[in-house]
Amino acid sequence: MNCITKDICHGGLTWEQQCEIFDAQIAFSFSNNTRGSNLKNIDLVFFPILVVEYFYVVxxxxxxxxxxxxNNNRDEATSYAADYKDICDLLITLFSRYLEGVGHKKRHVVTTAVPYIPKFKCTTKKNIQDFGIFSIHHMEMYMGEPFSKWDYGLVEKLEKQNLLLLRLRVKFADKILLHEINVxxxxVMLDFEEFHKYLTVSRKEII
Structure with missing residues (x-):
């Protein structure tokens, strides 16, 4: 799904305006597959959350x-009440309302589920610039398995982690720049092809 931002949560919007924006974002996510918008054959729904200039995923x-x-940035002091409650409670309410509107069988029980914050083997508290990369990576890697068995593809050693992040940045930038939604x-593709006509030395000088 599209990103939930602080503007939806703390932008002074009315409940009707919040619902309108939320519904529009879901409709946009299914613009190429309108039959999927009822979510009846979908097991996992991801919402990237942008708040205080960093991302996490619900x-x-x-x-x-x-x-x-x-959230890769969680630590021992992290709690739902202190760090997530305001935004996530609103998200749960908006999403359960949407499920009600499309007649989903889980529309009522979603509101009673207790949000769980898994503890990652490798946290990244010192890396404040790659939250977006980590969030996209989590959405690609998580398939609903128990977190004790989830291999989320991160490593603790800084050198290996930096190499992984470099590869992920290139991968995601490629997908974003070449996606059909990008006019x-x-x-971009023509510029890329033109760039690769230069000799390797010349390409390095341009970069």
């Missing part, structure tokens, strides 16, 4: 009726 597991919060995707 996952609704509709198959198991669970709500999980994926300049064709130009």
């Amino acid at each position: 996952v609704f597991n509709l198959k198991k009726t669970a709500i999980n919060i994926l 300049l995707a064709r130009k």
